[in-house]
Amino acid sequence: MKNAEVAEILDKMADLLEFKGELPFKINAYRKASRMISELTEDIETLWQEKRLHEIPGVGKGIQGKIDEYLATGTITEFEQLLQEVPQELFELLTIPNFGPKTAALAYKELGVETLEDLKKVLDDGSLAKLPGMGPKKVENIRKGLELKETAGSRISIGIALPIAEQVIDYMNENAGDILDGLSAAGSVRRFRETVHDIDILAATEQGAEVIRIFTEMPRVTRVLGAGETKGSVIIDDRFQVDLRAVPLQSWGAAQQYFTGSKAHNVRLREIAKKSGYKINEYGIFEGEKTLGGRKEDEIYHLLGMEWIPPELREDRGEIEAAQEGKLPKLVQLKDIKADLHVHSKYSDGQLTLRDMALAMQAMGYSYMAFCDHSKSAFYANGLDEKRLLEQVQEIKALNKEFSDFVVLAGTEVDILPDGSLDFDDEILQQLDFVVASIHSAFKTDPTARTIAAMRNPYVDVIGHPTGRLITRRAGFEIDLERIFDVAGETGTALEVNAYWDRLDLSDVNIRQAIERGIKVAINTDSHHLEHLDMMRLGVGTARRGWAEKKDVLNTFSVDQLRKWQKRNRLGA
DNA sequence: GCCGTTTTCGGCCCGACTGTTTTCAGTCG
Numbered sequence: 016m017k018n019a020e021v022a023e024i025l026d027k028m029a030d031l032l033e034f035k036g037e038l039p040f041k042i043n044a045y046r047k048a049s050r051m052i053s054e055l056t057e058d059i060e061t062l063w064q065e066k067r068l069h070e071i072p073g074v075g076k077g078i079q080g081k082i083d084e085y086l087a088t089g090t091i092t093e094f095e096q097l098l099q100e101v102p103q104e105l106f107e108l109l110t111i112p113n114f115g116p117k118t119a120a121l122a123y124k125e126l127g128v129e130t131l132e133d134l135k136k137v138l139d140d141g142s143l144a145k146l147p148g149m150g151p152k153k154v155e156n157i158r159k160g161l162e163l164k165e166t167a168g169s170r171i172s173i174g175i176a177l178p179i180a181e182q183v184i185d186y187m188n189e190n191a192g193d194i195l196d197g198l199s200a201a202g203s204v205r206r207f208r209e210t211v212h213d214i215d216i217l218a219a220t221e222q223g224a225e226v227i228r229i230f231t232e233m234p235r236v237t238r239v240l241g242a243g244e245t246k247g248s249v250i251i252d253d254r255f256q257v258d259l260r261a262v263p264l265q266s267w268g269a270a271q272q273y274f275t276g277s278k279a280h281n282v283r284l285r286e287i288a289k290k291s292g293y294k295i296n297e298y299g300i301f302e303g304e305k306t307l308g309g310r311k312e313d314e315i316y317h318l319l320g321m322e323w324i325p326p327e328l329r330e331d332r333g334e335i336e337a338a339q340e341g342k343l344p345k346l347v348q349l350k351d352i353k354a355d356l357h358v359h360s361k362y363s364d365g366q367l368t369l370r371d372m373a374l375a376m377q378a379m380g381y382s383y384m385a386f387c388d389h390s391k392s393a394f395y396a397n398g399l400d401e402k403r404l405l406e407q408v409q410e411i412k413a414l415n416k417e418f419s420d421f422v423v424l425a426g427t428e429v430d431i432l433p434d435g436s437l438d439f440d441d442e443i444l445q446q447l448d449f450v451v452a453s454i455h456s457a458f459k460t461d462p463t464a465r466t467i468a469a470m471r472n473p474y475v476d477v478i479g480h481p482t483g484r485l486i487t488r489r490a491g492f493e494i495d496l497e498r499i500f501d502v503a504g505e506t507g508t509a510l511e512v513n514a515y516w517d518r519l520d521l522s523d524v525n526i527r528q529a530i531e532r533g534i535k536v537a538i539n540t541d542s543h544h545l546e547h548l549d550m551m552r553l554g555v556g557t558a559r560r561g562w563a564e565k566k567d568v569l570n571t572f573s574v575d576q577l578r579k580w581q582k583r584n585r586l587g588a
Numbered sequence: 589g590c591c592g593t594t595t596t597c598g599g600c601c602c603g604a605c606t607g608t609t610t611t612c613a614g615t616c617g
Contacts, residue, residue, distance in 0.1 A: 037589095040600055044589035075590045113606095115615050148614085152607060156615095202617090215617095246604080258617095273602090278617065285601040296602060 016496055017060055021082055022053035024094060028081070030109055031097040033116040047073040050279060054332050056528045058497050060086060102129035112160035113153075121146055134161070163240075166253060170210035172486045173203075174516020174553050179255055180204050180214045183233070187218070187259075191229045194222045196264040201274035206326045207556030209519045210486060213256035217274050223261035230259045266298045269309035272316075273297035279331035280324075287319050287335070295319075327559040332527075346559045349552055351571040356385040357428060357451050357479060357511065357539035358548075362407050363388035364396040365543045369407070369414055373423050375545055383422035383574040385449040386411065387479075390438035392430045393455055399427070401443055408446060422574050424448035428479055433457040435468035437475070444474035449581075451511065451539075453479030458492040466499055470508040473585045477537045477569070478503070480513040480520045487517055496525060500532050507584035509535040509569045512561075514554025515547070526561025535580075536561075537569040 029045035051073045052059060062068050063086050068079045085091050102108060102123050108131065109119060122128035125146055126137050137143040138161070144154045180200045187198055195218055199205070202215030220226045227247035231239045240248040240256070247259045262270040273281065273296065288295045293302055299309025300318050308314030313323040321338035325346055328334040337343045359365030360372055367375070369386060376384040388407065389398035399407065404427060411425040426449035430438040437444070437452060444450055452469040454462055462483070469475050481499060482491030503510055510529055513520045518541070521529065526536055538554035540547055558568060565571045572580060 041589050043600080047590085073590070077589050113615070117614060148608070150608060153614095156606085241605090243605085274617085276617080278601095281617095282601050289601075294602085297604095 016058045017086065018052055018055050018058065021059055021085060022049045024085065024091065025049035025052065025078065025081070027106060028091075028094055028097070030106060030116075031094070031101060034101055034105060034109070034120055035097070036117075036120065044073065044075075045078070047279075048078045050331075054330065054524055056524070056531050061497075102133075104130045107131060108134065111157065111164050113156040114160055118149075118153075118157070121148075131161075159240075163250075163256075166250070169487075170212050171255065172516050172519070173207060173209055173211060173556070174519075174550060176204050176211045176214050176255070177553070179251070179257070180216065183214070183216055183230075183251075183257055183259075186233055187216070187226070187230065191220075191226050194225060195220050197267050199271070201260075201271060202258075202276060205275045206277065206329055207553075207560055209522060209557060209560075213258055215274055216257065216259045217267075217270055218259060218261045219264045219267045219270075220261050221263060226261050227259060262297065264310065266309050268312035268314055269295065269299045270297045271312045275326050275329060277330050280329040280335070283331050283335050284315075284319060291319065293318065325559065327556060328562070330560075344562050344564050347555060347563050347565045347568050347571060349555045350380075351565045351568070352381070352538065352551060352555065353573060354381050354383045354385070354570045354577075355379075355540050355542070355548070355551060356424075356426070356449060356477065356537050356570050357387045357513075358384065358542040359388050359428075360386055360407075362386075362397075362399055362403065363393070367545065369410055369423070370417070372542075373414060373418070373421070375548060377418070377421045379548055379551075382420065383424060383577075385424035385426040385451075387426040387428040387449065387451045389455075390427055390429045392432060392438045396455075398430070398438075401439065404439070404443065405446070424574075426450060428453055429475075430455055431465045431469045433460045433465070435461075435465040437469060437472060441472070441474060444472070447474070449477075450475050451477045451479040454483060454492070458483060462492045463495040463498055466494065467502045470499075470502050470506045475508060476581060476584070477509045477511050477539075479511045479539075480515075480518050480541070481510050482520050482522075482525070484520050484522075485517050486519060491520065496528070500529055500534060503529070503534045504532050507535075507580075509537045512536050512538045512554045512558050513541050514538055514550045514552075514557070515541045516550055516553060519553065519557050521557075521561070523557050523560035526558055526563055530561065530563055530567040535569045536563060536567060539570070 025045050026049040029042050033042045051071050068074055068082055081091050126142055128134050128137055138158050184198055197219030199217055201217040203211040204214055218226050223244045227242050230247045231242050231249055235251040236249045237253045238250040245261050249257055251257055285295055293300055300307045300315050307318055316323045322343055324334050324338050360367055360369050389396040391398045391400040408425040411423050415423050426447050428451045431452050431454045432438060452475045466478055482494055484491035510521060529536060538558055540550045542548050
């Protein structure tokens with residue numbers, strides 16, 4: 016699928032046009048088209064072949080022509096031309112806080128700033144400060160922005176950000192509890208985005224300045240970026256930006272709505288409000304001078320004629336229309352999860368014995384689980400050969416006798432080998448209760464064909480971490496997800512939502528694509544330690560962002576339902 | 589550049605903050 020490629024080019028087009036000082040509305044049009052395409056559940060090449068590009072909201076004649084040219088020739092003439100007219104490192108330069116397109120254009124035109132190095136030079140030699148409209152403070156802010164980019168510039172996984180948000184909330188409740196009327200995460204953390212740029216916390220209080228003071232004086236704060244009556248911004252642990260915003264209690268709901276975003280979702284809501292003669296902002300919803308609501312978040316949605324929308328859906332991906340029609344999905348919840356179907360033990364590279372892990376799972380409230388340790392080719396992870404695997408199966412059988420209302424399944428995470436075969440023969444696989452098949456090596460050796468071959472094995476229940484991406488470290492392998500979805504639909508194989516914080520694979524958009532095709536997903540933590548078990552909520556959050564309902568998620572099934580599902584798929588294959 | 593039960597032309601979300609201004613531009617979310 017070339018959806019991501021096309022979206023990236025259109026977003027870069029927007030950057031180029033912005034740098035050139037084009038009309039903001041034109042720039043916005045490119046940004047919107049880029050976003051709609053990146054979140055498309057259909058393959059853009061299919062739409063193109065079927066001459067249906069115009070059905071994408073935000074894609075009109077002009078942008079359609081660009082996409083057409085790209086898919087036909089692999090390049091866009093106008094894009095290539097624009098690239099010639101701008102600094103070499105434009106896209107990099109534009110990521111510097113406080114250094115926007117106007118300033119970048121000025122620095123390029125007047126001083127020839129093309130790279131980060133050039134920018135550092137003109138900051139240091141004072142030539143930037145001499146330009147019209149620039150002054151000592153602006154220059155200082157750009158310098159700080161550059162530093163910030165180097166220390167806290169990159170996006171961080173939700174798996175890292177969420178615990179930090181919770182620690183800040185705990186700290187504030189302990190140290191400012193008596194002047195707080197409410198405190199919660201907002202922004203992309205509340206929406207469970209897979210990565211976040213900063214951590215937003217919202218406070219309800221009548222004493223904003225005091226709350227902000229306590230916030231900026233937290234022990235972990237290594238730098239204060241700003242502090243006022245309603246807003247404080249800090250860096251903690253030299254790495255993570257945390258913003259706290261304070262509002263009075265009567266604006267709590269409106270502020271929650273406003274600061275949770277996303278921006279695209281909010282823009283749509285404000286358009287709808289405007290058409291209905293209302294105005295919404297962070298303080299409430301208004302008709303003329305009259306305040307109609309704002310203390311509770313659902314008031315905003317109800318007054319605009321729609322259901323309250325769960326934060327995970329707020330991306331302008333159709334959730335507003337669904338809410339207007341009363342057709343929002345009934346999203347899967349953490350309490351629906353009955354099992355974790357992919358965890359490791361001491362047999363391979365996990366830290367816990369079978370018994371200790373099973374007890375921990377039971378304590379999580381699950382009713383069953385599956386051990387899926389690595390297979391023999393995963394030597395780096397102490398993978399099990401046939402003999403040790405069958406020993407493990409025996410130990411699991413014995414272990415089950417210790418539990419009355421909890422079932423331990425014996426499984427494997429069998430390697431999909433470079434030639435597409437599996438690391439265990441069918442004779443072994445058929446003795447197991449549950450089989451996850453994953454690619455762990457030779458990423459460049461036709462992962463699509465290998466995954467398809469694995470799905471065609473009747474004993475394979477789930478494909479583990481299907482795209483192989485690592486959120487902070489590598490893109491997934493080159494895999495044709497359209498074909499994977501086709502075959503998964505045919506064989507009834509489920510696809511894993513690996514909840515491990517650095518994977519979150521499938522991504523939210525991919526999950527939505529899968530379930531629209533009737534494919535089941537399994538949300539698994541891939542845990543090796545006790546502390547990993549908690550990541551289930553990351554997987555559930557990601558699945559919710561992918562519009563997954565309970566029926567779409569394999570591990571919301573009871574163990575009996577799971578066995579029926581397996582039997583049907585194994586016979587059908 | 590997109591879009592249309594107000595419009596095929598003239599709109600296109602809203603506000604805070606900052607710094608450089610003498611009335612506003614740029615950046616951010």
